[in-house]
Amino acid sequence: MQDNPILQVKNLNKQYGPSCSICTGSGKRQIEKNYCPHCQTVYACRDISFELHEGEILGIVGESGSGKSTLMKCLYFDESVTDGEAYIGSYENGQTNVFEESSQHQRYIRNYILGMVYQNPILGLKMDFSSVGNIAEKLIAAGNRRVNHMEARSKELLEHVHIPLARMKDEPKKFSGGMQQRVQIAKALSNNPPILLLDEVTTGLDLSVQASVLDLIKRIQRELGISMLVVSHDLAVIRMLADRTIVMLGGEIIEEGLTDQILEDPQHAYTQQLVYSLI
Ligand code: ADP
Numbered sequence: 058m059q060d061n062p063i064l065q066v067k068n069l070n071k072q073y074g075p076s077c078s079i080c081t082g083s084g085k086r087q088i089e090k091n092y093c094p095h096c097q098t099v100y101a102c103r104d105i106s107f108e109l110h111e112g113e114i115l116g117i118v119g120e121s122g123s124g125k126s127t128l129m130k131c132l133y134f135d136e137s138v139t140d141g142e143a144y145i146g147s148y149e150n151g152q153t154n155v156f157e158e159s160s161q162h163q164r165y166i167r168n169y170i171l172g173m174v175y176q177n178p179i180l181g182l183k184m185d186f187s188s189v190g191n192i193a194e195k196l197i198a199a200g201n202r203r204v205n206h207m208e209a210r211s212k213e214l215l216e217h218v219h220i221p222l223a224r225m226k227d228e229p230k231k232f233s234g235g236m237q238q239r240v241q242i243a244k245a246l247s248n249n250p251p252i253l254l255l256d257e258v259t260t261g262l263d264l265s266v267q268a269s270v271l272d273l274i275k276r277i278q279r280e281l282g283i284s285m286l287v288v289s290h291d292l293a294v295i296r297m298l299a300d301r302t303i304v305m306l307g308g309e310i311i312e313e314g315l316t317d318q319i320l321e322d323p324q325h326a327y328t329q330q331l332v333y334s335l336i
């Protein structure tokens with residue numbers, strides 16, 4: 058693809074812990090998977106680089122603990138990176154490493170350019186606010202002030218994700234898991250972000266509910282053309298959604314390519330295991 062990427066990530070590293078001479082020592086690191094048994098440092102993301110293009114859904118698949126959520130949290134500035142770069146096409150022409158921006162600028166990026174859907178709705182929603190209020194919160198963060206407009210927009214968004222009109226004023230704590238994820242999606246979409254981050258959005262939902270949320274994500278992508286990073290431990294979810302896929306293991310990218318290609322001809326032993334377990 059020739060167009061400028063909407064998001065470019067270069068050599069993102071995130072470690073939890075101090076590191077020591079054994080895990081940073083000359084040449085090869087003495088670590089087990091992503092962990093240094095000597096100083097207990099976790100290398101959650103190791104040299105992650107990729108590009109996300111306009112209108113694309115990029116899947117990130119990997120087992121539990123492979124660093125997927127850490128990557129998403131770094132991109133949404135919930136966590137600070139240890140080092141690395143990220144450039145956003147619609148922010149300063151993609152010329153500024155957003156990880157080096159001030160927290161004020163990072164807040165701007167979160168509010169105007171990114172939408173995030175967390176695996177755990179408690180992280181993304183205020184469970185005691187009305188659903189409309191949850192969306193208004195994000196609209197206010199993005200500079201909206203007109204109450205009537207915000208209420209109308211919130212209703213429109215909730216309708217879009219098929220929350221019944223009669224329940225729009227209800228608090229998310231009264232909703233089922235699938236409905237909570239729908240409200241999170243509506244909230245994430247409220248500021249028309251060019252980039253949507255979705256972390257295990259269907260994990261833990263019943264299969265039928267999972268299917269309806271996946272349909273919703275596909276419909277949003279089709280109608281709004283938003284670029285998305287979709288994270289899941291479940292290759293079946295990734296297969297349904299992603300044009301291209303990255304496979305993570307122990308904090309590293311071990312394989313990437315067109316999703317169809319990865320499904321047909323997985324190269325890495327771990328990816329092969331993932332693909333064969335689908336059948
Ligand atoms: P995934 O989302 O793929 O399951 P995570 O990104 O949640 O993986 O975790 C990656 C690794 O980072 C795991 O080994 C996890 O234990 C570790 N980790 C995540 N958060 C922290 C933290 N706050 N402190 C220490 N280690 C963490």
Ligand code: MG
Nearest residue numbers: 125126127257
């Ligand atoms: Mg996770």
